[in-house]
Amino acid sequence: MKRRKTGPSGVVDAPLDTRTQARAKEEGRASVRDERLKTFEPGDNAARFLDLLGRRISRPLAVSMTACVHCGLCAESCHYFLARPDDPTMTPVWKADQIRKIFKRHVDWTGRIAPWWVKAGGPAGDEDLNRLKNIVFGACSACRRCTYNCPMGVDTGLLVRFARGLLTELGVVPEGVFNVSRDQWETGNQMAVSELDYLETLEWMRDEVRAELGDESVDIPVDKPDCDILYTINPREIKFDPRSIAHAAKIFHLAGESWTLPKWGWDQTNFGLFSGDDRLGAYVARNVYEAADRLGARRIVISECGHGYRSTRWEGYTWADVPQTRPTESVVVTLLRYLEQGRIAVDPARNPDPVTFHDSCNIARSGDLVEEPRRVLARVCADFREMHPNRRENFCCTGGGGLLSMAEYRPLRLEAAKIKADQLRATGAKLVCTMCHNCVDGLTDVIKHYKLPLRVVQVLELVSNALVLPGRAT
Ligand code: SF4
Ligand code: SF4
Numbered sequence: 509m510k511r512r513k514t515g516p517s518g519v520v521d522a523p524l525d526t527r528t529q530a531r532a533k534e535e536g537r538a539s540v541r542d543e544r545l546k547t548f549e550p551g552d553n554a555a556r557f558l559d560l561l562g563r564r565i566s567r568p569l570a571v572s573m574t575a576c577v578h579c580g581l582c583a584e585s586c587h588y589f590l591a592r593p594d595d596p597t598m599t600p601v602w603k604a605d606q607i608r609k610i611f612k613r614h615v616d617w618t619g620r621i622a623p624w625w626v627k628a629g630g631p632a633g634d635e636d637l638n639r640l641k642n643i644v645f646g647a648c649s650a651c652r653r654c655t656y657n658c659p660m661g662v663d664t665g666l667l668v669r670f671a672r673g674l675l676t677e678l679g680v681v682p683e684g685v686f687n688v689s690r691d692q693w694e695t696g697n698q699m700a701v702s703e704l705d706y707l708e709t710l711e712w713m714r715d716e717v718r719a720e721l722g723d724e725s726v727d728i729p730v731d732k733p734d735c736d737i738l739y740t741i742n743p744r745e746i747k748f749d750p751r752s753i754a755h756a757a758k759i760f761h762l763a764g765e766s767w768t769l770p771k772w773g774w775d776q777t778n779f780g781l782f783s784g785d786d787r788l789g790a791y792v793a794r795n796v797y798e799a800a801d802r803l804g805a806r807r808i809v810i811s812e813c814g815h816g817y818r819s820t821r822w823e824g825y826t827w828a829d830v831p832q833t834r835p836t837e838s839v840v841v842t843l844l845r846y847l848e849q850g851r852i853a854v855d856p857a858r859n860p861d862p863v864t865f866h867d868s869c870n871i872a873r874s875g876d877l878v879e880e881p882r883r884v885l886a887r888v889c890a891d892f893r894e895m896h897p898n899r900r901e902n903f904c905c906t907g908g909g910g911l912l913s914m915a916e917y918r919p920l921r922l923e924a925a926k927i928k929a930d931q932l933r934a935t936g937a938k939l940v941c942t943m944c945h946n947c948v949d950g951l952t953d954v955i956k957h958y959k960l961p962l963r964v965v966q967v968l969e970l971v972s973n974a975l976v977l978p979g980r981a982t
Pocket of ligand 2 (some may be wrong): 600
């Protein structure tokens, strides 16, 4: 098996974070540098995997490694198992056990004393690591629905991300994960958008909004100091959906917002969440926080993206070891504030088609944001219909966990999407709204595959449609 780094300035060569080093010393742990200096026989990935596992295990991980009582209650939470109910390898507990048995064999006392009793073992070599790769990357979208339904509090999503991180460090990853990680390390954004493309797209959208409103004062500012809002976006918006930037710019203009995008540090998405690479996570999140510091912005606003929200709002501060000194919120929360403060006027009759809402796993289950989008949609749509189950119990769009970048797992992903297709069909809606660019692509795949009569929209688009422009009746 070919051995690789995760990026040119990536895991192995990343600049050392002095605070992380200092903290490691204080805690009496081996420093990150010590980890790197440890030598192994060339190609001995299994030994390196075990070494990393021993060094990186944390208390929450150890709890999830040991607390499972194998009751099986999590099975029906998982869309993979629902699609293949006769296949025990699709249950969350079986998937987690493939990680757990390694921990038990090499770390936990039970497996070291009586490995046959607790089914401890592995990995023997590259073949086992490759098999583990196909489980943690290919048969789990890290949606954490099973976690939410486990009476023992076992976080299978956390275990999956941990195993992904160890494999990523060894380079035992799907090609797509390697490529996207490399792009984000090299260019600061996961779609390798150049600065020129970024700036030209923003100018193009600014001109579109000026033409639409007939107002030359509309601007999409870049690197403007001392603003109330630093707006951060998903590179997909520059590459495939620039209208979402235009919708935001139009709404910010009408609300009289003081805002800017940064020239560097604008990508709020973070592939470190999917690959399990906390160092990539820290690097990307720090870019955003430092942009806010550099420009003196008073609030960070994250455009509609599930894993970007979870990474920038929650996990990034921990990965980057940065104290949160300013509010960090989803643009949907910003929109709700405008509506409640009367800063924008809307007419729900402008969105007459039946609309349902898909809760993104990283926003609802792992981000604690469930009612705000509903309060916005209640004001801007004439016919809103809940999907069932919903909120924190919603099923994944099936493209979560970075799976959209892993073409080799697409057939299984779409097979596992049957429950999502059933959920969508039962609403009778014509539009499915989601506040996540990743879910837009995931749901679009499901809609095409299962031939559903739906179109995917986002909250910004529906709010933009519903706007009543000052001085205009229509
Ligand atoms: S992970 Fe939780 S729900 Fe699933 S088998 Fe283990 S204890 Fe039961
Ligand atoms: S995290 Fe989601 S996809 Fe993974 S095992 Fe649990 S329910 Fe299934």
